[in-house]
Amino acid sequence: MVVAYLWASRVLTVSLEMVLPGVGGLWLDGKLETTPLFTVVGFSGGLALGMWHLLTVTRASATERKQKR
Numbered sequence: 001m002v003v004a005y006l007w008a009s010r011v012l013t014v015s016l017e018m019v020l021p022g023v024g025g026l027w028l029d030g031k032l033e034t035t036p037l038f039t040v041v042g043f044s045g046g047l048a049l050g051m052w053h054l055l056t057v058t059r060a061s062a063t064e065r066k067q068k069r
Contacts, residue, residue: 010057013053014050014053014054014057015050017046017049017050017053018046018047018049018050019046020046021042021043021045021046021049022039022042022043022046023042024038024042025037025038025039025040025041025042025043026038026039026042028042
């Protein structure tokens with residue numbers, strides 16, 4: 001059960017890392033009345049950050065499994 005909660009929190013964290021920068025960019029574009037510049041930058045940056053974190057988590061998990069053998 002603990003492992004399931006651990007993975008659920010990891011998935012939620014990566015998902016939020018991908019979405020929240022874009023939502024922040026959308027909010028900033030609305031406040032500044034600009035073109036969707038900050039929205040595109042936010043979603044692009046969030047995607048890059050989320051993918052990097054996802055790769056880091058999976059590498060760490062693979063390393064843990066190898067060490068247990």
